[in-house]
Each structure stands twice: as structure tokens, then as C-alpha cells.
Amino acid sequence: MTTLDQPTTTAPTPVVRRDRPVRRELGVANTLSHGFLLVWGLLTVLPLLWMFISSFKTNGEILADPWSLPGALHLDNWARAWTGAHIGRYFLNSMVVVAGSVSLTMLMGATAAYVFARYEFRGRQVVYYLFVGGLMFPVFLALVPLFFVVRNAGLFNTWLGLILVYAAYSLPFTVFFLTAFFRTLPTSVAEAALVDGCGHFRLFFRVMLPMARPGLISVAIFNFLSHWNQFLLPQVLLQGDESKWMLAQGLFALSVSQGYAGDYARLFAGLSIAVLPVLAVYVAFQRQVQAGLTAGQLK
Amino acid sequence: MKHGKWPLIVTFLVPPVLLYVFFVVSPYLQAFQISTTDWLGYSADANPVGLANFKALWHDDYVWNALKNNVILLALVPVLTIVLGLFFATMLAMGGRKGSAGVTGVRGGALYRTVYFFPQVLSVVIIALLWKEVYHPNKGLLTSALHGLGLPSPTWLGDPATAFWCVLAVMVWSNVGFYVVLFGAAMSAVPKEIYEAVLLDGASRFTTLRRVTLPLLWDTVQVAWVYLAIFALDGFILVQLMTNGGPNFSTDVIGVRMYDTAFGSETKFGYASAIGVVMFFLTLSVAVLSLRIGRRERIEYS
Numbered sequence: 001m002t003t004l005d006q007p008t009t010t011a012p013t014p015v016v017r018r019d020r021p022v023r024r025e026l027g028v029a030n031t032l033s034h035g036f037l038l039v040w041g042l043l044t045v046l047p048l049l050w051m052f053i054s055s056f057k058t059n060g061e062i063l064a065d066p067w068s069l070p071g072a073l074h075l076d077n078w079a080r081a082w083t084g085a086h087i088g089r090y091f092l093n094s095m096v097v098v099a100g101s102v103s104l105t106m107l108m109g110a111t112a113a114y115v116f117a118r119y120e121f122r123g124r125q126v127v128y129y130l131f132v133g134g135l136m137f138p139v140f141l142a143l144v145p146l147f148f149v150v151r152n153a154g155l156f157n158t159w160l161g162l163i164l165v166y167a168a169y170s171l172p173f174t175v176f177f178l179t180a181f182f183r184t185l186p187t188s189v190a191e192a193a194l195v196d197g198c199g200h201f202r203l204f205f206r207v208m209l210p211m212a213r214p215g216l217i218s219v220a221i222f223n224f225l226s227h228w229n230q231f232l233l234p235q236v237l238l239q240g241d242e243s244k245w246m247l248a249q250g251l252f253a254l255s256v257s258q259g260y261a262g263d264y265a266r267l268f269a270g271l272s273i274a275v276l277p278v279l280a281v282y283v284a285f286q287r288q289v290q291a292g293l294t295a296g297q298l299k
Numbered sequence: 300m301k302h303g304k305w306p307l308i309v310t311f312l313v314p315p316v317l318l319y320v321f322f323v324v325s326p327y328l329q330a331f332q333i334s335t336t337d338w339l340g341y342s343a344d345a346n347p348v349g350l351a352n353f354k355a356l357w358h359d360d361y362v363w364n365a366l367k368n369n370v371i372l373l374a375l376v377p378v379l380t381i382v383l384g385l386f387f388a389t390m391l392a393m394g395g396r397k398g399s400a401g402v403t404g405v406r407g408g409a410l411y412r413t414v415y416f417f418p419q420v421l422s423v424v425i426i427a428l429l430w431k432e433v434y435h436p437n438k439g440l441l442t443s444a445l446h447g448l449g450l451p452s453p454t455w456l457g458d459p460a461t462a463f464w465c466v467l468a469v470m471v472w473s474n475v476g477f478y479v480v481l482f483g484a485a486m487s488a489v490p491k492e493i494y495e496a497v498l499l500d501g502a503s504r505f506t507t508l509r510r511v512t513l514p515l516l517w518d519t520v521q522v523a524w525v526y527l528a529i530f531a532l533d534g535f536i537l538v539q540l541m542t543n544g545g546p547n548f549s550t551d552v553i554g555v556r557m558y559d560t561a562f563g564s565e566t567k568f569g570y571a572s573a574i575g576v577v578m579f580f581l582t583l584s585v586a587v588l589s590l591r592i593g594r595r596e597r598i599e600y601s
């Protein structure tokens with residue numbers, strides 16, 4: 001907002017503006033824009049940095065001065081979080097469930113989207129809109145009945161139940177996105193393959209899927225992050241058995257118990273364990289991640 | 300092309316449809332049905348009570364209080380996030396204006412974008428728990444910074460007067476980076492010549508943003524608005540983990556009300572479903588309204 005004070009319409013003072021000493025003003029603006037950008041950058045990084053640094057401090061050091069650096073690297077905090085608070089186990093649990101749910105989502109989403117994009121049949125529009133309509137409903141509304149649906153199916157407190165539910169709730173976006181993507185692929189290749197005697201199934205797995213790879217990767221990243229970060233569904237559908245919990249539940253429990261035990265360092269270590277791999281993956285694949293997540297909004 | 304397409308259609312479509320109908324469509328339909336019953340618990344009977352739950356809702360002060368908070372969030376979170384997002388995206392795209400006839404990105408722009416996007420890849424749970432520590436009244440980052448400067452510090456989440464604004468700030472904090480990247484992507488699709496022409500005409504940066512960038516990005520801004528509005532009407536996890544609606548219901552939102560009613564101290568499933576149904580219609584009308592009000596002509600670059 002460096003130029004707020006200037007007239008914003010072109011009509012009254014065009015001459016004055018053209019004669020303005022442009023360069024000097026821009027130098028100031030440049031410094032200012034860097035200043036603003038830097039402030040927001042710090043605001044973003046500081047809490048995370050504080051979390052990492054505190055995870056190496058003793059509880060005494062954390063209480064004495066939150067801004068201080070650790071006197072020594074207390075890696076035992078990490079050990080207490082990983083084994084004592086079972087963050088390690090929850091981490092692996094989450095990996096298993098998310099691997100299953102993302103694979104299932106992609107398989108079902110891609111096959112359904114392919115049919116919607118490439119085959120004509122009666123009722124196609126109806127089924128398509130049934131899926132896409134789900135985009136407008138918040139999960140929340142279904143929470144109570146979903147709990148009973150899952151329980152009656154004997155899937156309460158099971159990973160399979162969670163995997164199926166994650167996949168089902170990810171289908172609207174996945175189908176919506178991939179249908180649009182399959183439609184953009186050229187039809188000539190598919191027709192040529194069919195003429196050459198390639199079957200419909202072979203065509204899909206051998207020709208169409210490889211061609212749709214960029215789209216598949218974007219949606220897979222999107223789904224991975226939303227499943228990995230899910231909290232509400234496990235909270236409701238995986239309440240009882242602690243050994244089966246997801247990472248988010250484990251962290252929440254750690255935070256609650258920290259309130260009584262006063263073991264702040266362990267909480268920070270637990271949070272760091274959860275943050276580090278996600279940030280590492282993000283930094284390594286940031287272009288794909290940003291594209292995958294923003295694609296959801298740009299259509 | 301016709302020959303033999305049915306085996307594929309059936310095998311490809313039936314499993315997803317079954318899964319979807321079983322776990323998504325049927326719960327939604329049941330939610331509407333349950334909302335008209337007095338169902339109380341896991342085994343108790345559910346008697347149809349018509350619209351009694353909705354009548355009770357109308358006179359439920361806690362629900363109104365939560366709704367009031369959601370409306371404040373709805374009014375502030377999208378505006379603040381979009382303004383900050385546009386501001387930083389503009390800075391990144393045009394901060395490095397060179398001379399009078401050149402538009403360049405600011406130096407280190409890629410690094411800024413990477414960092415700004417961090418909160419987006421973190422789980423809401425982590426964001427909530429981390430900020431709860433930042434706001435901690437004794438050993439938190441904020442309090443001790445203020446004390447270090449010799450200033451008095453509020454108790455943040457512990458004070459009904461400040462708790463709500465603390466939660467709101469975290470909502471904005473966690474979203475801005477995403478919209479910087481989103482708007483940045485949309486801005487890079489705008490032909491550079493447009494900006495250079497505007498610049499030659501001597502327009503200031505603010506004018507450029509208001510008169511050129513914003514109209515060109517209108518579609519994206521509108522979509523952002525809808526998503527943020529839906530986000531503001533939800534806000535459930537953040538609030539539940541940071542304050543659980545307290546202190547003294549000052550940060551309560553509809554989602555927390557509903558969760559508490561269904562899975563908290565009491566198990567009023569009928570009543571909770573009624574809250575869910577109201578939420579659904581609210582979300583839907585907000586989404587439709589913002590799309591309607593914001594409708595403008597689409598701009599395409601040839």
C-alpha cells in the first residue's frame with residue numbers, strides 16, 4: 001500500500017503523473033515490498049522454527065525463556081515422543097491407511113471418470129451429477145448417520161472402514177477433476193488402438209492411464225494431503241482402540257496429556273515428527289504440490 | 300467403438316457407485332430423516348417429532364451465539380485473506396518493476412512462495428496445537444515477546460475478550476499463503492503487455508491492482524470467496540482443538556455445537572442432525588449467493 005495517497009483515477013492529473021520521477025519512487029517501493037514480504041515470511045516461519053528449536057530444549061529451558069536456544073541438543077525429547085507417546089506407531093498407522101485410501105480413491109476415481117468422459121449410455125448425466133453433487137455437502141452433515149452406517153457394517157474401529165470412508169468422500173472431487181482431464185485427451189489415439197484390435201480394458205490401462213499421468217499425479221497429491229491431515233473422521237470412526245489411532249489423534253492426545261504432565265518438550269518433538277516429513281516432501285515436490293492443490297480451485 | 304463396451308462400463312462404474320451410495324448418499328439422506336426425530340442414544344427409540352427440533356433450535360441461545368460467531372468469521376476471514384493474498388501476490392509479481400517500462404517479479408519470489416505455502420501442507424490439527432502453544436499465557440512465544448518488550452500481555456485464548464480474535468487470526472494465517480500462490484498463478488496468465496501498457500500510462504501500483512489486476516482475476520477471486528466462506532462456516536477442528544468453544548462460549552461455532560450435541564456430554568442425535576441440516580442450507584445459500592452476486596463477464600485472452 002505504498003501509493004495509497006495518490007489519486008486513483010486517471011482523469012484529473014495525467015500530466016503530473018507522467019512527469020513523476022519514476023525511478024526514485026520505485027526504489028523506495030521495492031524496499032517496502034521486500035519489507036512486507038519479509039514480515040509475512042517471518043510470521044509463517046517463526047512458529048514452526050520455534051517448535052523445532054523447542055523440541056531440543058529441556059522443559060526447564062522452555063519455561064524459563066521461550067525465545068532462548070537450547071543449551072544442548074536434547075534428543076531424548078524425540079525418543080519420548082516417538083516411543084513413549086507412540087507417535088512412531090501412529091505415524092506408521094497413518095501411512096498404512098493413507099496408502100490404502102489414496103490407492104483406492106485413485107483406482108475408483110479414475111475408472112469412473114474414464115467412463116463418464118469416454119462412454120455414452122443412458123443415465124450417464126444422472127450418475128455423474130450424483131457424484132459431483134457431493135462436492136457441495138460438508139462431511140459434517142453426514143457425521144451422525146455415517147457413524148451408524150459404519151458401525152452396522154461392522155467397520156467401526158477398523159482401518160478398512162476408515163479407508164473406505166476416505167475413498168468414498170474423496171470421489172466427488174476426484175471424479176470431477178479426472179472426468180474433465182480425460183475429456184482433454186485426444187480421441188484419435190484411442191480410436192486407432194481400438195481399430196488395431198485393442199480391447200477396452202487394455203486400452204484404458206495401457207494407453208489412457210499413462211496419458212492421464214499429469215492429472216492423476218495432481219489429484220493423488222491433493223488426496224494424499226487431505227487424507228493425511230484428516231482428523232474429524234478418525235475421531236468419530238476410530239474412537240476406541242488406541243493402538244490403531246491415526247497420527248492426528250495421537251498428537252491431540254499428546255497435547256491433552258501435556259496439559260497435565262507439563263512435558264512441553266515432548267509435545268514439540270511430537271509435532272516436529274509430524275511436520276518434518278510433510279515439509280520435506282513438499283519442498284522436494286513443491287511445484288507438483290502447489291499445482292495439485294491449486295488445481296482444485298482453478299477447475 | 301460400440302462393440303464390447305458394456306463389460307467395461309459395468310466393472311468400472313458399479314464399485315465406485317456402490318461405495319459412494321453406501322457411505323455418502325445414504326448418510327446424507329438419513330441425516331434429513333433423523334433430524335425429524337427425537338433420537339437420543341445408541342439404543343433408544345427414535346420417534347418422529349416433525350419439526351420440533353427445528354423449533355427448539357430457533358429458541359436455543361447457544362446455537363444463536365455460535366451462529367453469530369460464524370457470521371463474524373464469514374464477514375472477516377474471506378475479506379482479510381483475499382486482501383492479504385492479493386497484496387502479497389501483487390508484491391511478488393510486480394514488486395520488482397524496473398524503470399518505466401518493465402514488470403518483473405521480486406527477487407527471491409520463488410522462496411517467498413515456497414515459505415508462504417507451508418501452512419497449507421500442515422494438518423489443521425498441527426496448526427491448532429502449535430498456535431495453542433504460541434498463545435500460551437506463560438511460556439508462549441507471544442506473551443514472552445511482549446514481556447520482553449516490557450508490555451503487558453493478555454491471556455489470549457484464556458480471555459473471552461481476545462480468544463475469538465486469536466482463533467480468527469490463525470484462520471487467516473493458515474489460508475493466506477495458499478491464495479498468494481493461487482492468485483500468483485492467475486496473475487502469471489495475464490499477458491505482460493497489459494501491465495506494461497498500464498505502467499506506461501503512469502498508473503500507480505494501487506490503481507493497477509484495483510483497476511487492472513482485480514477485474515482480470517475476478518473469476519479466481521470469486522472462487523476463493525466461496526471456498527473461504529465455506530471454510531468460515533466450518534472452522535470446527537481449529538476451534539475444537541484450540542479452545543473447544545470457550546472460554547464462556549466466546550469462540551463457539553456451529554460445528555462445535557453439533558459435535559457436542561451428538562458425541563459430547565449428551566447424545567442427542569436427532570437434535571444434532573437438525574443443526575447439521577440447518578448448516579447445510581446455510582452453506583448452500585452462502586455459496587449460491589456469492590456466486591450470484593459476484594457474477595461478471597468472463598474474460599479470455601486471445
